[in-house]
Amino acid sequence: MTALVPPPPTSGKGLLERVEDALLPLINLVFLLLMFFIVAGQLTEQPLPELPGSARLQQERSTEADLMVPANGQWQVAGNTVDAGELLAALPRPDEHQPLKIAADQALTMADLDSLLRLLEEGGYTDVLLLTEPGA
Known part of the structure; x- marks a missing residue:
């Protein structure tokens, strides 16, 4: 009796040799992908982001805010203490x-923050960003 399906052509190779021949294109592909990512990783000009808690990040964080509001109620703009009469003149224009960036101390009361926001609203600041520290 003749077979309905002819056996696969093996060209005289054993099973191990056929598996090795099938793996060679896969190895080449993995090598090319590895080379691509090595080259692509070298092309970026941006430095890696700073890790949380680093000294440089702490220095930059203090200069991000346009207005610093400590718990003692003394407002600081660019490191100078200002009062309510000087505040709007010291801040950048709306x-x-x-948005105006405000860094408020966590011990600041809501009443003090509300009076500050009302003063800023009268000065024309309609978009305010309140900066916070991530919880530990």
Whole structure:
């Protein structure tokens, strides 16, 4: 009786040799991908982001805010202490594309923050960003 399906052509190779021949393109592909990511990783000009808690990040964080509000109620703009009369003149002009950044101490009461926000609203600041520290 003749077989309905002819046996697969093996060209005289054993099973191990056929498996090795099938793995060679896969090995080549993995090697090319590895080379691609090595080259692509070298092309970036941006440095790696700073790790949380690093000294450089702590220095940059203090300069991010336009207005610092410690718990003692003394407002600071660019490191200078200002009172309510000088506050609006010391702050940058209201800008609809850039919100005013406020860094408030966690011990600041809501009443003090509310009075500050009312003063800023009277000065034309409609977009305010309140900066916070991540919880530990």
